[in-house]
Amino acid sequence: MSGSTITPWVVGNWKMNPMQADASALLQNFKQLLNNQNIVEENCHIGIAPVAIALTAVRDSLKQANRTILTVAQDVSRVAGTGAYTGEISAELLKDNAIDFVLVGHSERREIFDEQPQILNEKVKNALNAGLTVIYCVGESLEQREAGQAEQVVLQQICDIAAVVNAEQWKNIVVAYEPIWAIGTGKTASPEDAQAMHAKIRQGLSQITAEGQNMAILYGGSVKPENAVELAACPDINGALVGGASLNAESFYKIAQAFANTK
Incomplete structure (x- = not known):
């Protein structure tokens, strides 16, 4: 069974970009594009x-x-509540500021900042307990893919969080599959390879939770307007986590339009 009836998600991850003036212009341009030709929320x-x-x-x-455009935090503290934790932003502080969505487990957090499963579990648990929706990122390296370990690695990353997610909380999780070798490299998994992994993720989720068939699974890895239509046509690809292309209003709009047109 596919996830083709799921409303797609397109999320722009600005990462450590841009400067304030550029951000303001980017938002204005994107809102103007929506004014010219809206993409309905449904x-x-x-x-x-x-x-x-x-x-x-x-x-x-x-x-x-x-229309509603969601504001998503790129990270959240492994520490809950408030307290003497310099530099940290807890899930409760995000919620208190009407930030209801958060990325957890992005490959850059895993790779560059050495965030191990225990840390990610604490972040997921805190975010869900505070009422946030988690966009949980999974993905394999080029070495793991070439060694035939891609599915094993990705499914293990899914299983890692199962211990801290209760049955009711799975509906507040979106999964983003981002092959590490395709992030910021210009390389993209073929639609066939991406669909195959997404189908495997859905199968794995369905073995863990009754929500598995209803969960959105996004693709992330050099998504751009040129490949968005093909990716959007895949039944188990329910949207995109967009990096560099989200820093251009027109490119980001076209990607969202591509996925919206599948509905």
Whole structure:
């Protein structure tokens, strides 16, 4: 069974970009594109994940759009609540600031900042307990793929969080498959390879939770307008986690449009 009836998600991960003036212009351009030709919410959820310092400003700017655009945090603390934890932003603080969505487990957090499963589990648990929706990222390296370990690695990453997610919380998780070798490299998994992995992820999720058939599974890895239509046509690819292309309003709009047109 495919996830083709699931409303797609297109989320722009700005990473450590851009400067304030450029961010403001980017948001204005994107909102204008939606004004010119709207993408209705029923056909596609759209979100933007800015740097932490810009979360509330982006949230306020997006309120002026002609449709809901979600503001997504790029990370969350492994520590819950408030306290003497310099530099941290807890799930409760995000929720208190009307930031209801968060990325957890992005490959850059795993690879560059050495976030191990225990840390990611704490982040997932805290985010869900605070009422956030988690976009949980999974993916394999080129070495793991070439060694024939891609499915094993990705499914293990799914299983890692099962211990901290209760039955009711799975509906508040979106999975993003991002092959590490395709992130920021210009390389993209073929639609056939991406669909095969997404189908395997859905199968794995369905063995863990009754929500498995209803969960959105996004593709991330050099998504751009040129490949979005083909990716959107795959039954188990329910949207995109967009990196570099989300820093261009027209490119990001075209990607969202491609997925919305599958509905």
